[in-house]
Amino acid sequence: MRDAGRRSSTTLVAPGELVQLDDGVHAYVQPDGGWCLNNAGIVVGDGGTVLVDTAATTARARLLHEAVRSLSPRPVGFVVNTHSHGDHTFGNAEFAGEATVIAHERAAADMAAHGLALTELWPGVDWGDIRLRLPDVTFSDRMTLSSAGPRMRLLHLGPGHTAGDTVAWLPDQRVLFTGDLVFSGVTPFILMGSLSGTLRLLDRLRALEPLHVVPGHGPVGGPELLEENARYLRWLRELARSGAKESVAPLELARSVGNHPFSHLLDGERLVGNLIRAYAEERGLEPAAPLDVQGAFEEMVAFNGGLPHCGA
Numbered sequence: 516m517r518d519a520g521r522r523s524s525t526t527l528v529a530p531g532e533l534v535q536l537d538d539g540v541h542a543y544v545q546p547d548g549g550w551c552l553n554n555a556g557i558v559v560g561d562g563g564t565v566l567v568d569t570a571a572t573t574a575r576a577r578l579l580h581e582a583v584r585s586l587s588p589r590p591v592g593f594v595v596n597t598h599s600h601g602d603h604t605f606g607n608a609e610f611a612g613e614a615t616v617i618a619h620e621r622a623a624a625d626m627a628a629h630g631l632a633l634t635e636l637w638p639g640v641d642w643g644d645i646r647l648r649l650p651d652v653t654f655s656d657r658m659t660l661s662s663a664g665p666r667m668r669l670l671h672l673g674p675g676h677t678a679g680d681t682v683a684w685l686p687d688q689r690v691l692f693t694g695d696l697v698f699s700g701v702t703p704f705i706l707m708g709s710l711s712g713t714l715r716l717l718d719r720l721r722a723l724e725p726l727h728v729v730p731g732h733g734p735v736g737g738p739e740l741l742e743e744n745a746r747y748l749r750w751l752r753e754l755a756r757s758g759a760k761e762s763v764a765p766l767e768l769a770r771s772v773g774n775h776p777f778s779h780l781l782d783g784e785r786l787v788g789n790l791i792r793a794y795a796e797e798r799g800l801e802p803a804a805p806l807d808v809q810g811a812f813e814e815m816v817a818f819n820g821g822l823p824h825c826g827a
Contacts, residue, residue, distance in 0.1 A: 548733035551827035560664010563592035569606025573643025576606030597694025607648035621679030699733030709802030755793030
């Protein structure tokens with residue numbers, strides 16, 4: 516179990532790593548990819564820059580901005596939020612006055628509804644002077660960005676990690692920014708989304724035949740990341756079906772599993788939240804239908820033996 520700890524405002528924050536995937540296309544990777552340490556994408560063209568996701572804290576958003584400036588002096592024309600969660604959106608305000616923020620319409624609604632609630636889960640984190648910056652533009656199914664540089668397709672393929680996920684697909688470079696539909700070396704998380712929906716989405720993303728896959732958290736990879744996440748979810752589905760049949764509560768079931776094929780992944784306490792969603796779907800609840808997220812988080816804390824570590 517990693518120490519949740521507190522980080523003072525004087526603690527230095529390490530910048531993320533820039534990973535070049537193609538001409539003008541970079542991933543910004545924040546190790547180790549655990550809670551609130553998300554990835555971003557930077558796509559630079561002659562007409563400007565598109566940023567896919569921001570960061571959780573003021574300090575991390577500023578480091579991301581510095582990384583963007585190191586690649587191009589041109590302003591960021593667009594910020595694309597892959598979903599509503601604060602680690603991917605709280606840094607939007609860093610680009611105020613510079614960029615147009617785009618998100619799926621459901622993600623925008625969730626951002627407005629939840630505000631800065633993520634900060635309440637980890638009060639010891641130095642969040643900085645974060646301000647809620649909601650999207651300027653929303654879309655329902657798909658949208659294409661081409662004026663700034665490489666052609667980028669924004670696709671909403673249904674509920675997965677949340678109800679309002681967006682993937683950013685560069686068909687010419689075969690680069691896929693998945694947001695939290697995909698994790699790398701980190702336990703997937705579907706509490707606010709859908710097990711069945713994510714499995715369907717992974718099949719659709721595989722059909723794009725990406726060369727590079729930039730997950731929401733963890734190291735960049737290739738299409739094998741899609742299968743690795745699908746393997747976890749198929750295992751989770753069978754575990755949930757067995758537990759539901761025996762009327763074993765999700766927390767009790769998670770505690771009984773012990774070592775399993777995915778024990779090596781970071782943030783293993785997410786198993787409890789994932790089982791809560793999987794049980795709900797076994798009972799016939801619609802994908803991404805609201806659940807008691809606060810209660811589920813408390814059960815994850817109980818499983819973990821304390822507050823999970825947030826590296827933000």
